[in-house]
Amino acid sequence: MTPAPSLIELRSASFGYGDRSIVSGVHVTVEPGEVVALLGPNGSGKSTLVKGLLGLADHQGGEVLLLGVPRDRFREHTRIGYVPQRHSLSASVRATVAEIVAVGRLPHRPWWKPASAEDRAVVAESIDAVGLSDRADEEVASLSGGQQRRVLIARALAGRPDLLVMDEPTAGVDTASQHALTDVLARLVAGGTSMLVVTHELDALHDVVTRIVCMDAGHLDFDGTPPEYEAHLALRAHHHGSGHHHDDPGRPGVRRVLGGGPLDPTAQAVAGE
Amino acid sequence: MSDMLALDFMRQALLAALLAGIAAPLVGTFLVQRRMSLIGDGMGHVALAGVAVGVLTGQQPVLTALVAAVAAGVAIELIRASGRTSGDVALAVMFYGGIALGVVLISRSSAGSPSNLTAYLFGAILTTSRGDLVVLAALAATVLGATLLLRPRFFAVANDEEYARSAGMPVMAYNLVLAVLTAVTVVVSMRVVGLLLISALMIIPNATAQLLSRSFAASVRWAVVIGVLSSVGGVVVSYEAETPSGGTIVLVAIATFLVVTAVSAVHGRLRRAAHARAERHDHEHGPRCGHPAVPHGDHVDYLHDGHRHAAHQGHYDEHGEHEEVTAR
Numbered sequence: 001m002t003p004a005p006s007l008i009e010l011r012s013a014s015f016g017y018g019d020r021s022i023v024s025g026v027h028v029t030v031e032p033g034e035v036v037a038l039l040g041p042n043g044s045g046k047s048t049l050v051k052g053l054l055g056l057a058d059h060q061g062g063e064v065l066l067l068g069v070p071r072d073r074f075r076e077h078t079r080i081g082y083v084p085q086r087h088s089l090s091a092s093v094r095a096t097v098a099e100i101v102a103v104g105r106l107p108h109r110p111w112w113k114p115a116s117a118e119d120r121a122v123v124a125e126s127i128d129a130v131g132l133s134d135r136a137d138e139e140v141a142s143l144s145g146g147q148q149r150r151v152l153i154a155r156a157l158a159g160r161p162d163l164l165v166m167d168e169p170t171a172g173v174d175t176a177s178q179h180a181l182t183d184v185l186a187r188l189v190a191g192g193t194s195m196l197v198v199t200h201e202l203d204a205l206h207d208v209v210t211r212i213v214c215m216d217a218g219h220l221d222f223d224g225t226p227p228e229y230e231a232h233l234a235l236r237a238h239h240h241g242s243g244h245h246h247d248d249p250g251r252p253g254v255r256r257v258l259g260g261g262p263l264d265p266t267a268q269a270v271a272g273e
Numbered sequence: 274m275s276d277m278l279a280l281d282f283m284r285q286a287l288l289a290a291l292l293a294g295i296a297a298p299l300v301g302t303f304l305v306q307r308r309m310s311l312i313g314d315g316m317g318h319v320a321l322a323g324v325a326v327g328v329l330t331g332q333q334p335v336l337t338a339l340v341a342a343v344a345a346g347v348a349i350e351l352i353r354a355s356g357r358t359s360g361d362v363a364l365a366v367m368f369y370g371g372i373a374l375g376v377v378l379i380s381r382s383s384a385g386s387p388s389n390l391t392a393y394l395f396g397a398i399l400t401t402s403r404g405d406l407v408v409l410a411a412l413a414a415t416v417l418g419a420t421l422l423l424r425p426r427f428f429a430v431a432n433d434e435e436y437a438r439s440a441g442m443p444v445m446a447y448n449l450v451l452a453v454l455t456a457v458t459v460v461v462s463m464r465v466v467g468l469l470l471i472s473a474l475m476i477i478p479n480a481t482a483q484l485l486s487r488s489f490a491a492s493v494r495w496a497v498v499i500g501v502l503s504s505v506g507g508v509v510v511s512y513e514a515e516t517p518s519g520g521t522i523v524l525v526a527i528a529t530f531l532v533v534t535a536v537s538a539v540h541g542r543l544r545r546a547a548h549a550r551a552e553r554h555d556h557e558h559g560p561r562c563g564h565p566a567v568p569h570g571d572h573v574d575y576l577h578d579g580h581r582h583a584a585h586q587g588h589y590d591e592h593g594e595h596e597e598v599t600a601r
Contacts, residue, residue, distance in 0.1 A: 055438065084436055096487065103428070111426055112422055130563075155436070183561075262311065
């Protein structure tokens with residue numbers, strides 16, 4: 001057996017839309033078992049990077065390997081579970097939590113085949129994994145924003161992915177839901193799920209993240225462990241004082257992490273158990 | 274009723290209404306979900322040009338209308354997928370071009386009379402021939418079979434196109450199939466409600482169904498039930514009241530919608546009045562939250578400091594004090 005391939009491997013990859021390039025020359029790998037936070041200010045290209053990986057933005061150059069396979073030949077789409085950034089689920093028609101999560105099973109069977117008992121079992125399991133089993137038959141529109149985010153996580157989990165790719169899972173979520181959400185993420189990580197999480201706030205994730213990658217203006221800015229990131233920020237603050245140019249709109253959120261985290265979302269959730 | 278069923282053309286009319294009543298709301302569900310409620314209307318406009326070509330060349334108008342509607346459906350999807358802002362204008366040109374061409378061509382044909390045009394625009398269910406009926410039944414069976422088979426896929430693509438694409442589903446292919454099925458439905462319903470009223474039979478039963486159900490599966494079933502009741506009921510009413518069938522069917526569908534809206538509004542108000550909110554807390558109850566869960570009717574209450582809390586939309590309802598604190 002050869003060693004397991006990297007989940008994601010980018011070699012000077014560029015992504016964009018049409019003839020507009022947004023991300024260029026990016027080298028990143030995500031190994032099995034890693035939880036990588038992709039940080040960066042708005043417009044830095046982090047969402048485009050993730051969409052490029054998933055085939056939702058144009059791949060304009062360099063190499064993109066997914067589970068060791070070049071992107072254009074990659075067919076096992078369900079092995080990478082995408083949790084899009086959506087503020088709410090479509091409310092144009094009614095749908096229950098279980099109906100939305102069941103969508104995650106579709107790529108696993110041919111179009112003419114109805115759902116099997118196994119499909120239903122995996123759907124129930126995925127809903128349980130995000131702590132919503134008591135609300136599986138409720139309409140998604142009646143859930144809070146954070147709970148809807150967890151429905152989308154469950155949908156990705158139903159595909160039985162090797163890697164979860166999440167775009168801003170904690171953005172715009174109220175405190176109570178954020179606690180529940182971090183709790184869910186921590187439990188998934190403990191169960192061995194690898195993750196690539198696009199975010200602009202580390203607070204909710206800082207207990208589970210194993211690596212931090214920063215982007216700015218379409219390029220990688222930093223790639224290292226959380227302690228290395230702290231050192232990087234300290235150095236940057238120093239340079240900042242000596243007039244070295246560096247914009248850092250993400251700083252306030254990051255500072256709180258450095259300060260030991262007065263907002264420790266997992267503490268309360270654990271106490272409740 | 275029995276004297277109505279004794280008439281050959283009425284039996285055929287009722288059968289045609291049944292077919293349209295099943296097919297139109299079934300396809301309409303996905304149009305509502307994709308926020309494309311008026312697309313059926315546009316396809317109906319283009320189908321009129323197809324009808325006119327059939328009338329002019331002596332072909333079966335049903336078949337030429339089918340070709341025109343399918344072509345329009347595919348064009349709509351391609352224009353939509355291109356994502357250009359000019360797409361909206363392109364659709365308008367196509368739809369009004371279709372209806373204008375239809376009107377002009379029909380007036381040029383030897384069979385061209387105002388009553389002929391009216392029959393296609395507003396429906397002429399009593400003129401449905403046995404041959405028509407066989408074609409319509411085959412088309413309706415196609416729509417029914419394909420929609421039932423592909424329902425989960427159509428739902429997935431309409432619900433979240435971006436996710437469907439990331440999961441490797443052929444999104445464009447499903448959208449094209451749905452466009453073709455919509456076109457077929459337009460032709461199936463053309464005789465029954467008319468090209469100008471087709472969209473109503475696709476959309477209004479779904480609007481009513483949304484008020485009656487909380488799951489997607491249930492809303493599809495309700496839409497078909499309401500669609501059949503409206504179309505068959507509309508034909509019966511039009512026979513008794515001697516009114517045009519198309520308009521009568523749509524008015525029955527709208528009346529159903531209004532009644533259901535009124536009843537559900539009253540029902541909602543009564544429920545709101547009867548329910549009490551629990552105090553706000555920054556804690557979300559769930560199977561692992563640590564609070565004992567107690568089954569209560571169709572839901573689960575969580576015991577919070579001796580009170581039963583039940584999740585309701587974004588907040589918790591107070592379901593009273595819990596005396597015998599029975600931990601799980």
